[in-house]
Amino acid sequence: MPESDQKIIHVKDLNKSFSGIKALDNIQFDLYPGEVHALMGENGAGKSTFMKILMGLILPDSGSINFNGEFIENMDVHKMLKKGISMIHQEILMVPELTIAQNIFLGREFKQRFWLDEQEIDKKSEEILNLIGLNLNVQTKAKQLSIAEMQLIEIAKAISNHAKVIIMDEPTSALSDKECELLFKIINDLKSKGVGIIYISHKLEEIFQIADRITVLRDGQYIATKNTYELDKNSLISLMVGREIENLFSSDSRVPSNAILEVRGISKKGKFENINFEVHAHEVLGIAGLMGAGRTEIARAIFGLDKIDSGEILLKGHKIEIRSPKDAIEKGIAYVSEDRKALGFIPEMSMIENISLSNLKNYSKGGFIQTKKETKVSSQMADDLKIKAAGLNQKVMNLSGGNQQKIVIAKALLTSPALLILDEPTRGIDIGAKHEIYKLINQLANNGLAVIIISSELPEILGMSDRILVLSKGKQTAILNKQEASQEKIMHYAIH
Amino acid sequence: MQYINNIRQYGLLIVFGIICLIISLITPQFLTVSNLTIIVTQVSINALLAFGVTFVIITGGIDLSLGSIVAVTGVTAAMLAHPDSYPVLIPIVMGLLAGLLMGAFNGFIITKSKIAPFIVTLGTMTIGRGLALILSDGRPVSNLSDSFNYLGSGTVLGIPILILIFILVFAVCSIILSKTVLGRYIYAIGGNEQAARASGINIDRVKLSVYSISGLLAGLAGILLASRITTGQPNAGAGFELDAIAAVVIGGTSTAGGRGTMVGTLIGVLLIGVINNGLDLLNVTSYYQQIVMGIIIIGAVVLDSLNQKSNS
Known part of the structure; x- marks a missing residue:
């Protein structure tokens, strides 16, 4: 991990309560350029709340967020997008009747005087799809795509937005193994271009495959940040749940009958x-x-x-x-x-x-x-x-x-x-x-x-x-x- | 689902109370037994339609054919209600039957064709209007028996029959919605139709039921209206469906389906009646009344969406 580089994100002592209940308690987090930093924790651990704060969707109660060396206050969604934070959502938001290209540049369309420049939109979209190795016609309507393809196009959208940080929330939950491989290849490309990635997933195998560092939250509290090589599956699980789960499957031997x-x-x-x-x-x-x-x-x-x-x-x-x-x-x-x-x-x-x-x-x-x-x-x-x-x-x-x-x-x-x-x-x-x-x-x-x-x-x-x-x-x-x-x-x- | 299931309905009740209070402070005639009786009588036709369409809207559907069903059933009943023709039960039963059939027709087409309820009932609305004009030869059907006319103008134990029917229908509808399996299925379908189907609910049967109920109650409304105005008017009921839908929406039922109550619709109906009556008493012309009503409809939904946001 490139320790010498400047951190893109540095979060200190972040707190957030909802109607008196602490959702986030003194969260610490940092992200370097070209790093995949996994955020782990059970449901309700506070991952979503934390990501919503980073996206500018909700405001924290206290704590500091430093983005590219600059302290950020009164964050909102547009400000964060402009600064280069993009999120690939678990649930994909694409307009079904628009084409891939129209979706990628939705809200940021190229224009010639008053008119939409569809050719430029298509051309730029093609470039981006080529860049990530996705072989699709950009004039395909979104409704004809599989969930996997939509997810990859969401990533294309983030790239086109010159994202410095991409948050991926369960990006592989709908992907086949082959598509996962493509995603991981894209992630490696992004890393080499200096993009920082915050990666949320429940699948431990892929975390060990792709993450450089892992931060664990539990019940809204910051538990630890470790280099991936310092952890194995069992030690990660025990950090997440606070106890050892001995045998995840505990399958018994049975005799099938009729x-x-x-x-x-x-x-x-x-x-x-x-x-x-x-x-x-x-x-x-x-x-x-x-x-x-x-x-x-x-x-x-x-x-x-x-x-x-x-x-x-x-x-x-x-x-x-x-x-x-x-x-x-x-x-x-x-x-x-x-x-x-x-x-x-x-x-x-x-x-x-x-x-x-x-x-x-x-x-x-x-x-x-x-x-x-x-x-x-x-x-x-x-x-x-x-x-x-x-x-x-x-x-x-x-x-x-x-x-x-x-x-x-x-x-x-x-x-x-x-x-x-x-x-x-x-x-x-x-x-x-x-x-x-x-x-x-x-x-x-x-x-x-x-x-x-x-x-x-x-x-x-x-x-x-x-x-x-x-x-x-x-x-x-x-x-x-x-x-x-x-x-x-x-x-x-x-x-x- | 309880009778009153959220803060919004308490809110609506409070707004209703405040409006009543204001009107009664300005015009002393408002809070008299005779005026209140007038209000309830006036809203009773709209109430029957609104109760019926509440079921439909909670499943996520809509019924635009109500006004036309009122016309068809009113004309049908009136044609059978001439003095010395049939016993009064015949026009009533036939009118209800006509309404039920038209509602079932809506339900049948919607479930079998998978065409949007908006389109299907829009078609039925036009068909129904034509049917009413053909049946009546385009002329009002008058000269009805006294016993038929008594329905819309008579009283039992000093209470207008219209009001008694209003109360009875409200009670039955709110029990169906909150206490029966059918009611639960109606919410389930509006809340998530796919999941309801995967839970083993016969979607088609429930939808057929709600459109049939809606048609049946529109039939009842048509008979009572014909009785009240002592003629079967082929042009009666035009636009009634929109008043009914307005009452349902003001009452907090979501047009997206899955959420709403009969009590809400009841309050919506009464609120419309009270405001119209109050503006009448204040000598506000009906042109302005329409503007006020429009503002109330939009205001109610805006409040509702704000409330939804703060809940989630």
Whole structure:
């Protein structure tokens, strides 16, 4: 790390409270040009608040922020953008009907007199895309892009803005391995150009791959800043959670019993083809594959969100036809979607109301909801899953990602399913909540539930599954036993 | 969802109270039993429409066909309500049925075609107006039986029938919304339709229900209006849907869906009635009244969005 260079960012003793509760307590942070500085901590550790302050979205209560040798006061978004801080958001903000080029220069369009100079916008955009090695037509409309492509274009936008500091918040959460590689290559390019990068991620593997230094926050407090080589996974986790998590996966040995779900030769045009597998009671089946391999599409079809073109699905030995999620739930299939916000919960509703939503029939009489029964059962489930909310009536939109995910799982479990499908069950949630969800999945499988886990994180698939189904471009390429499976083997079949 | 679920509604209630207080200080006739009865009677037709469309708006939809349904059902009922033709129950049942069918038609097209409710109900609005003119041959249908006319002008135990219906419909609607499974599903669909579907809710059935309820209540409003003015007017009800939507919006229901209450709509309806009545008493011409009403609609939504921001 270039100690001699001047720091781009130097934050000292930063404090921020929200209605009396300390969100940030004496935060220290610095960033050198050409450095990737990872910011780590569980959900609620204060990372977002800190980043919002750096972006000028909220003002700190006290403390100093020095940017390029200059103390900054009364920050606001425009000032910070001008100084060269850009943020790549977790949720991408692009105008779907505008082209890539129009999006990159949105708000900073080139003009000739009064008229937009579309040619210049396209030309400059092409240069930037070439620079980061992204091979796309700049006249493509944003709505046709994958999330991964949009994320990379957001980075292009930051570069075009001559950013000196780029904040990346969970940039790889929607990227395939190949796209991650491209991202890391871009990050290395940026480093060599002297751009400082603040990198937020829950994926420890990539932190060790890419970060030069790591700062850990916990419950709003500054814990430590270390060089990456001084840490290993376990020591980093214990800094983050304040205790050692011994065995993240703690998978037990189980004996699978009767087949719950049998999938026979199902196909859906353009999505997946001739898929065959079984899931048994007392068993966790992992489904692995790259983005676009058809993992989520298969789950959606089994749950009745999409129709299959051909093939059979059997539940407990009987052929079934699933026309809608309602059908699936009534037959004993529950699905926890990869897209928590879109398919998981009703943000305006309370925890209680969300947990009971799939099962209201059992808590109503003659169309009237039996509120007492509903509250009792839902809050029991919330207790079992250790969901933390300020009160029973707190809206789910105000809860952390981990708690939201647990609520979606609680809703699925309340329908007493025979088969539970979990699609990316730990995406974007912190390590403590992850650990709890893993424990829960094990417990459920031990108690006789058939579980399918879909995940992009190979350690998760390997740690949790009894058997692993590997997909590649919509076709199944292998079913591996726990004993024979390894990261290399899965990858081998995934790129088959 | 509780009856009154946020500070905003207390705020609305306070604003309502202050306005009543101001008007009653300026004009002593305001706070008399007879004047208050007039206000409630006047708003009762709008209230029925507003209660119905509240369900629709909470699912994230809209119903622009209400005014036309009022006309069709009013004409239908009036045609069957001539003296010595049918018992009074027949025009009432047929009028309600006509409203229910038109509402169900909206719901059916919206769920099957996936076309935006705004467009579908705009179409139904035009179709309905044409239907009312065809049924009535373009002329008001008059000469109605006394028993039919009694609905809109009569009293039971000294209370106008209109007011009794108003109270009854309010009670039923607010129970449906806050206590039943259907009510919960209505909020769920407006809050996140995709997630509601993935939770096993039959989206189409719920939507069909809300548009049917909206149509049914518009039918009830149409019958009562025909009875009150003792004619079935093919041109009746034009623009009623906008008054109803205004009341719902003033009452704090989000047009984006997922949020709102019947109590809010009730207060919205009464607020509009009280202000119109107060301005009448103060001899403000109806031209200015419209401007005042517009300001109140925008003001209510601005307050609402400020309140939402401070909550989040």
